[in-house]
Amino acid sequence: MELQIKERNEFQYVDEGAGPVLLLLHGLFGALSNWQDVVEHFRPDYRVIIPLLPIYEMPLTQAGVPGLVKYVEEFVAAIHLTESCTVLGNSLGGHVGLEYTLRNPTRVNRLVLTGSSGLFEDTMGGSFPKRGNYGYVQERVAYTFYDPAVATKELVDEVFDVTNSNAKCLRIISIARSAQRHNLGKELGRIRVPTLLVWGLNDTITPPVVAHEFHHLIRNSELRFLDHCGHAPMMERPREFNVLLSQFLRRTEKEAVAAS
Template sequence: MEYLIKAEGEYRYIDEGQGETLLLLHGLFGALSNWAGVINHFKSNYRVIIPLMPIHEMPIKEAGCEGLTEFIEGFVAFKGLDKFSAIGNSLGGHVALIYTLRHPEKIQRLILTGSSGLFENSMGGSYPKRGNYEYIKERVEYTFYDPKTASKELVDEVFEITNSIPKVMRIIAIAKSAQRNNMAKDIVRIKAPTLLIWGLNDTITPPEVGHEFNQLIQGSTLRFIDKCCHAPMMERPTEFNEILTNWLNQNPV
């Protein structure tokens, strides 16, 4: 299902439903479409907002976790969002962690799935190669338990991105920023109710990373999904939504 991408000022985003706000943050190669199953499930009871982060367009000197967090700070202020639950996948989880530490008064709940911030095996251990479609296809498939989850449309999108030198330069800068920015000493200060939804077969942020987040964030809840890799909301949307729904109901605001 296609959703209207709104454009206001420098921001492009999806804004569906009404009620308590869920702010969703995508990953480095993520797209708004990654969250289609979450939007469909939650828009009847929640307001689901997904900003498109300027990963491929931001000034190269700002391309990193800090710059993306500042972008989200600007977006939240621009939309006048007061309090909300933040949900982040991969790099989006990393940004959500930094934002939560900077603005604890705004975060009602924090949900991380395959988040970077402690360890990340980016692109399966290597940076993207330009012009090699089969290599890109293999790397995209590597992020899923079932390679068929990597649709031709998704592979084509990543291939187009990696064929642009300026975009690749930003991707590499952001990936290196994420790897440098280890948050183990900081996230112990997070007090918001936190849910960790992890693929049991995650090759990018392996299950032990989920366990480490669970140990460092006091009172956090860790749930694994079997036969699932780095993007549970895409690969196992039914299980992901069930876990998230139950936990939100158990942790009302």
């Protein structure tokens, strides 16, 4: 299934299915396609919404976690999403999801984080990516996964194109540094909604110790690891990820309704 991109005002997004809302947020080098298997699996029973975050286009002065959270808030208002929803975020998308939840507690009834930043991450965005060096980009993209074969040529080409644009690189650096500055360790105790943490046991960007720290700091959380899996479980282990997510959604349905 090819995801159909919709447009409203300046927003581009995917909106598939009907039912309780799953709001999906991609990471720094991510894209809508990162959530392809999640959309296919859950759209028969849920309304799955994915905004395309303006990581490479947003004004440089706003290129950071707070700017992206504001964008999500404006997107939710633009599509008239009034019900509370389950927020899922991978990597930087998890960080944005956490900030969004902290700022809008009545709009979120469950939270799912996978390879989330917000406490610690080791990412290519911390320094200026090597422009024109395809081998370097290929190596760094492969570093995201346990199985380097998941880093397809198409995926590497997408990131390579981004790193060949000075304007896009500047925004990547700004956002990555913002994520490093916005450590949420002291804020996570305020999150009370049911939270699922799904982590790759072989994640080298946000290692398992980070997952354990999230689990310790978010009171109503449960932690699940997937072996032979890196920083993007929904891409590398989609079947297992979807099983864990399905079980979590069923188990916490009453709590989500109460929170709504």
